[in-house]
Amino acid sequence: MIKKIIAGFCLLMSTVAFSQENNASPYSYYGIGDVKFKGTVENRSMGGLGIIPDSIHLNLQNPATYSSLKWTTFTLGASNTQTRFKTESESDKAQRTTLDYIAVAIPVKNFGFAFGLMPYTSVGYRIENEVAGSDGFTRFRRFQGNGGLNRVFAGGSYRINSKFSVGADFQYNFGQVETKSITGIPQAGIQYPTREINSSDFSGASFNIGAVYQTRINGKYEWVTSATYTPQSTLKSSTERETATITITSSNREIVMDQIDQSISEEELKMPSKFTFGSGFGEARKWFVGAEYTFQESNELGNRFDAVTDAGFETAHKFSLGGYYIPKYFSFNSYLSRVTYRAGLRYEKTGLVVNGESINDMGLSLGFGLPLLGGSNLNIGAEYGQRGTTTADLVKENYFNIMVSLSISDRWFVKRKYD
Numbered sequence: 001m002i003k004k005i006i007a008g009f010c011l012l013m014s015t016v017a018f019s020q021e022n023n024a025s026p027y028s029y030y031g032i033g034d035v036k037f038k039g040t041v042e043n044r045s046m047g048g049l050g051i052i053p054d055s056i057h058l059n060l061q062n063p064a065t066y067s068s069l070k071w072t073t074f075t076l077g078a079s080n081t082q083t084r085f086k087t088e089s090e091s092d093k094a095q096r097t098t099l100d101y102i103a104v105a106i107p108v109k110n111f112g113f114a115f116g117l118m119p120y121t122s123v124g125y126r127i128e129n130e131v132a133g134s135d136g137f138t139r140f141r142r143f144q145g146n147g148g149l150n151r152v153f154a155g156g157s158y159r160i161n162s163k164f165s166v167g168a169d170f171q172y173n174f175g176q177v178e179t180k181s182i183t184g185i186p187q188a189g190i191q192y193p194t195r196e197i198n199s200s201d202f203s204g205a206s207f208n209i210g211a212v213y214q215t216r217i218n219g220k221y222e223w224v225t226s227a228t229y230t231p232q233s234t235l236k237s238s239t240e241r242e243t244a245t246i247t248i249t250s251s252n253r254e255i256v257m258d259q260i261d262q263s264i265s266e267e268e269l270k271m272p273s274k275f276t277f278g279s280g281f282g283e284a285r286k287w288f289v290g291a292e293y294t295f296q297e298s299n300e301l302g303n304r305f306d307a308v309t310d311a312g313f314e315t316a317h318k319f320s321l322g323g324y325y326i327p328k329y330f331s332f333n334s335y336l337s338r339v340t341y342r343a344g345l346r347y348e349k350t351g352l353v354v355n356g357e358s359i360n361d362m363g364l365s366l367g368f369g370l371p372l373l374g375g376s377n378l379n380i381g382a383e384y385g386q387r388g389t390t391t392a393d394l395v396k397e398n399y400f401n402i403m404v405s406l407s408i409s410d411r412w413f414v415k416r417k418y419d
Contacts, residue, residue, distance in 0.1 A: 023124030023148070024083060024094035026395050027359060027388065030311055030352055031299060032177060032202065032235070032269070033123035033148050037101065041077045041405035045367025045381035046322030047344020051226035051278035051290050053165070053212050056375040056409045058105045058114065061276075062228050063167030064210040066105050066112030066157035070409075071375055073105045077405035084398045088390050096124075100403070112167070115154040122148035123177050140193075142182040149175035149202055163215050169208040173235065176201050182246070182254075192245040192257050199240045206233035206271060223281050224290065230274040232297070239265050272297040272316075282323070285330075289323035299351050314358065316351030320344060322365070340369030342381070355392035362386055367403070375409035 028034045039061050043050045050061030053068035058075045077100040084093045103116025127143040150173070157167030177200045184193025210228040217223055243261040246254045273296070280290020299313035322344025331337035348361040363385030370378040381403040388396045 023122035024096055025387075025397060026085070026125050026127055027352060027354075027397075028123045029125050029127065029143065029145060030354070031313070033121040033145075036098070036119045036122050036148070037151070040075065040101065041079075041367065041379045041381045041403040042342065042369065042407075044383060044401075044403055045342040045344065045365050045379070046324060047320040047346040047363070047365055048318070049278065049280070049290055049292050049320045049322040049344055050276070051212075051224055051280055051292055052288060053214060053224065053226075056377065057407055058103055060101060060103060060114075060116070060118075062210040062212060062226050063114070063155040063169045063208060064157050064165045064212040064226070064228075066114045066155065066167055067107065067110060067159040067165050068157075068212075069105055069107040069112055071411055072107070072409065074103075074408045075105075075405060076102050077379075077403065079401050079403040082400045086390060086396045086398070087393070098122075100405075110159040112157040112159075113155070114157075114169075115152075117150065117152050120149045120151035120173055121175075123179075124148075140182075140184065143180070145177065145179040147175060147177035149173050149177075155208075163213055165212045167210050171206045171208065172203075173206060174203045182248075192247055194260070195244055195246045195254065195256075197242045201238045202235050202269075204233060204235035204271070206230065220283060221281065222284055222288075223279070224288075225279045226277070226292075228274075228276045232273040233271045235269040235271055237267050237269055239267075241265065272299050278320070280323070285326060287323065287325045290321075292318075292320040294318040294320075296351060310356070311352070311354045313351050314349075314353050316349055318346065318348040320346050324369075335371075338371050340377075342367040342369065346385075350387075354394055357389055357392045357394055359388050359394075377407045379403075379405040379407060 023034055025034055038044050039048055039050050040058065042057050043061060050059060052059065053065040055068055055070040056073065058073050059065040078098065079100055080097045082095045085091060099119065101116060101118040103114055105112060105114035123145045125145050129141055151171050153169050153171045155167060155169030157165055159165045179198045180195065182193050182195045208228060208230045212224065212226050214222060214224045241263050244256045245258045245260065246256050248254055274294065276292060276294040278290055278292030280288055282288030296316040298315050324340050324342045326340050328334065328337035344365045346363045350359050350361055352359040363383050365381060365383040367379060367381030372378060383401040386396065386398050388394055390396045
């Protein structure tokens with residue numbers, strides 16, 4: 001029965017992953033958009049901490065943890081984000097509900113294998129402003145964008161001994177981003193606005209390698225050290241560009257008056273390398289606390305409107321601190337004692353620089369792991385954070401995320417004794 005449920009979810013959610021509009025941030029204007037995947041709900045509830053090898057939860061941040069699973073595990077995660085945007089003079093708000101990941105992992109003796117799908121980056125913005133020209137006319141500019149990249153992955157892990165495991169993921173990134181810019185004078189009959197549409201198809205492979213070392217101290221406590229490395233990879237891009245003069249009706253409909261240019265260009269974009277290292281200490285099935293650091297080289301991806309905005313990229317850094325607590329894992333008379341309580345902090349220097357200002361992101365998270373039948377869990381998390389700044393004519397985002405995941409564990413491939 002569980003296998004049929006998993007198959008149905010896979011078919012439904014893979015369709016949703018390709019069709020959802022899952023961003024409203026003006027910072028998705030740059031590069032190839034916001035990176036959406038931040039880890040599973042369990043990880044995000046601990047400030048993004050991804051170093052823990054678990055027997056019933058799939059850790060998608062380090063492939064070396066797949067061999068720690070005891071049962072076949074299916075996991076599905078989604079989130080609702082409410083964001084308030086603020087500048088020095090104005091404010092606005094938006095809400096999005098998105099699928100974050102869907103994955104299956106299968107342990108086989110000392111091996112573990114996993115595969116899945118997730119939205120990797122997303123673009124979703126609408127920006128308008130007015131600029132006074134030297135000729136006395138006020139020109140308006142409008143920028144819109146949507147789309148993003150999806151990622152399918154497959155990976156494996158091998159437990160070398162009771163303390164050390166290694167693993168690797170192969171990832172294929174693909175998707176489309178469409179951007180549109182309109183520049184002109186609103187007075188009809190003086191000059192038609194100029195519209196440029198760029199439709200870009202992206203594709204490219206990448207991979208991720210990881211290792212986990214865990215040992216016992218005094219026979220009771222566990223010490224875990226984790227590392228992952230993602231080498232630099234390449235995205236192939238094919239862009240169809242169309243430039244035309246248009247007129248805009250009172251109902252905001254765009255009508256092409258004259259086709260100016262249409263072209264197709266091919267290029268290769270570099271995805272930066274990334275290294276993550278973390279370590280933590282705790283008592284199995286009781287408590288754990290750890291810290292993690294991520295370093296990512298400067299992004300070489302340019303923004304899509306270089307002539308319009310002053311933006312660039314720098315080396316990115318992320319610090320995470322988090323952990324969990326379980327009052328009594330094997331309690332028979334208290335459900336709340338078997339609940340996993342999670343919390344964490346996160347600070348991230350995203351690597352994006354706009355108008356000379358580094359765009360930083362920080363957040364506080366809490367979560368609960370609610371036991372279901374067998375080794376399955378319903379995981380609920382909440383995260384409050386802030387990104388950006390109101391200085392230098394920029395936008396500050398205050399966001400609140402509600403995250404939910406279902407982790408189903410079951411024994412597969414067991415030979416029946418009786419028919």
